[in-house]
Amino acid sequence: MKVSEVAKSLDLRCCVPGEEDGSVTGGYIGDLLSWVIGRAGKGAAWITIMSTSTVAAVALLADVSMIILAEGVEPDKELADKAQTHGLALYSSTMGAYELSWRLHELIGESCAGVR
């Protein structure tokens, strides 16, 4: 399922539209960057409450399909700028990480289980 479709279905707010409308093939929840870069798989929707610019570098290197800021967190300006520069898809939601992930799972199904 495409990033834009996931965003629409989950009613996410678009902070920065990605350069390409990538495929969401899984999910990962985490705020500690070394966990995320080591474990989030390519194509994962990364759900986090971290809004600092350091998130952009990890998203880029880990090849995640989109960043979703949970709990109504809004991106720092530097994060939004970096996402813009690098064509990263950056969204936010008032939902918590738990709700976001079970809704995402309903959307993209079993394919998201255990994606590395």
Add this chain to the structure above:
Amino acid sequence: MDVMHCTYDIDGDDFTSAGEASGKMKRVLRKIGVDFEIIRRCAICMYEGEINMVIHANGGTADVYVDVDSVKIELKDNGPGIPNLDLAMQEGYSTASEEVRNLGFGAGMGLPNMKRYSDEITIATRLGEGTTVTMMVNFNEKVRRGSFESCGNS
């Protein structure tokens, strides 16, 4: 002989741009057609090393050597050195400050990630002098590579 060599200066003062050298390396590897999974492993190894140099060692230099069958990443700093390497290699061990923890660092997973995603890791460290981390990521037989282009700090 190495097919390609890139050098990157890692700025020790700027936490927010940390990771940029890794991004540059990744683009170079992609351009020359290195296998996706190999690039991913190199990106993780280099990122963790780059971040460590920034948050623990006030910056340093990264050298990336691409050979016909491997990528070698060498990270050199003149930081404080690592007093107890066995401890530092343990998952969860971190001396990161509150300030950098607030930026998402400090899980104590960087060195374990570097070990996990490289085929070989060597760490030479001396207290008060600095640390050099060398990592090898070997290509497997299914990996094919294309043309080569120049690179650098651009």
